[in-house]
Amino acid sequence: MDIRIRASFLPHDDPEASLAFYRDVLGFEVRGDVGRGQMRRITVGPAGRAGAAVVLRAAGGDPELLLAAPGLDSVFEWLQSRAEVIQEPIEQPYGMRDCAFLDPAGNTIRVQELR
Numbered sequence: 001m002d003i004r005i006r007a008s009f010l011p012h013d014d015p016e017a018s019l020a021f022y023r024d025v026l027g028f029e030v031r032g033d034v035g036r037g038q039m040r041r042i043t044v045g046p047a048g049r050a051g052a053a054v055v056l057r058a059a060g061g062d063p064e065l066l067l068a069a070p071g072l073d074s075v076f077e078w079l080q081s082r083a084e085v086i087q088e089p090i091e092q093p094y095g096m097r098d099c100a101f102l103d104p105a106g107n108t109i110r111v112q113e114l115r
Contacts (some may be wrong), residue, residue, distance in 0.1 A: 002070060003067050003068070003069045003111070004051070004052075004068050004069065004114075005065070005067060006051070006053070006066040006067055007043075007054065007055050007066040008054050008066065009055045009057055009065075010054060010055070010057070010063060011056075011057060011059040011063070012042075013059045014038075019033075019042055022054065023044060028044040028047065029045060029047040029048070030042065031044060031045055031053060035058070040057075040058065041055060041058070043056075044056070063108075064109075065108070065110070067109065068111070068113075068114045069111055069112075071113075076088065076111070079101055079111075084101060084102040085100075086102055086108065087099050087100035087110075096112050097115075098110055099111050
């Protein structure tokens with residue numbers, strides 16, 4: 001199976017401090033910055049490398065691992081007997097088809113279909 005890390009969602013309490021760390025210390029490029037004040041969702045990733053990203057979002061959201069794989073239905077079939085299903089494969093309103101599971105610690109693992 002060809003499963004890739006697509007993004008990791010990390011909560012933040014101080015968007016400016018988080019942005020300064022990922023952008024200025026780690027050298028990541030800013031790919032998106034939406035929202036206002038403390039309620040910002042900032043997407044960063046390695047400069048010049050599309051694909052994997054870290055999404056910094058306002059505190060209070062649960063950490064979430066975002067994976068991508070071709071053939072979502074076969075991945076779902078394989079995982080449904082190995083993890084707790086919280087969402088069967090569906091077409092999302094933002095144009096992505098995905099499903100979701102919980103890991104043993106209760107963290108959400110979302111799998112998007114590569115197109």
